[in-house]
Amino acid sequence: MSTTTHFNLPKPDETADVDEEFIRLQGTLDLLDAILKSLQDLVNGKAATSHTHSIAQITDLATQLAAKMPASQTFKLDDLTDVSGADGAATGYLLIKSALGWVPSSPIAALGAHGHLISEITGLVDALAAKAGAATTTSALALKADADAVAAALVLKANASALAAAVDEQTQMVRKDAQTFSGAEQAQIATNLGIAPGQRGFVEVDTANGYGSTNTKIRRFSNVVANEGDDITYTDSETLGGSFTIEKDGIYSVSSTESFSGAGNAGISRNSTELSTGLASITNYSDRLAYAYNGASQASTYHWSGFLSAGDVIRAHSDGGGVTLATRTKFTIVRTG
The missing domain is CATH 2.60.120.40 (Jelly Rolls)
Structure with missing residues (x-):
């Protein structure tokens, strides 16, 4: 007797009588019914192709979500591990990369010492050309200013010499007569003249x-x-x-x-x-x-x-x-x- 390939269900036998085949067919149909019932039960236990779940139905999802930061979370630059001092930086400062990480700096300090060609400075060539015509007048004024400064310096030097002589005279008097003053008086005199009293501790x-x-x-x-x-x-x-x-x-x-x-x-x-x-x-x-x-x-x-x-x-x-x-x-x- 031959059977089906996958479930081994009995097939009709051409040489058997009809009444025998009828009984065999009944058995085959019962086996087929059981197989189909088992398949139906398996399908019924599966989720629909389109379905949803609540957060609580997904294992550990609520715990994992609680450990995450909210989408509205904001940060300051100083919260970054390689940025320092940004929060207290002055207006106009920028961040530069250093050996210590990103730190604030003024633009001038960030550029460091540097130079420019005359042609690179807007309007400088024209400004210098306009100054050339006034060179003679400028030189004359400069000479006069220098002469006035020399005269003033000489007057100041004379006054300074007289003042120094007066201070020196008072200093010598204080040093000479220090023993006649109390400690408080010596300290006050020293403060007034900017000198230390002659007497030691x-x-x-x-x-x-x-x-x-x-x-x-x-x-x-x-x-x-x-x-x-x-x-x-x-x-x-x-x-x-x-x-x-x-x-x-x-x-x-x-x-x-x-x-x-x-x-x-x-x-x-x-x-x-x-x-x-x-x-x-x-x-x-x-x-x-x-x-x-x-x-x-x-x-x-x-x-x-x-x-x-x-x-x-x-x-x-x-x-x-x-x-x-x-x-x-x-x-x-x-x-x-």
């Missing part, structure tokens, strides 16, 4: 006022006798004691006078960090500029001269003993060179 304090509460070996003073110039900054602190900070490199002269009720050591220290240790006992000997033993009820003066650097801190440094008379205590520092 100088600080003098006296009258013992105990010691710092933290730096217990650093003397304090209650009276400022003089504080001139800007070479030295004097500071008195209830906790840190008195200190003299050097503002300018130079040669300085320092002296300290103490009068203890009991015997002890005292003197002058520089940049010491052992400020609660008696001067004789500090471990960094280079911090001791001058010191000596002081007998009971005796006044002693300690002196040192030498080079000090800006930032050095000088102090009256002792064993922290009491004094017989506060007014006998004194500290002086002056820049001498």
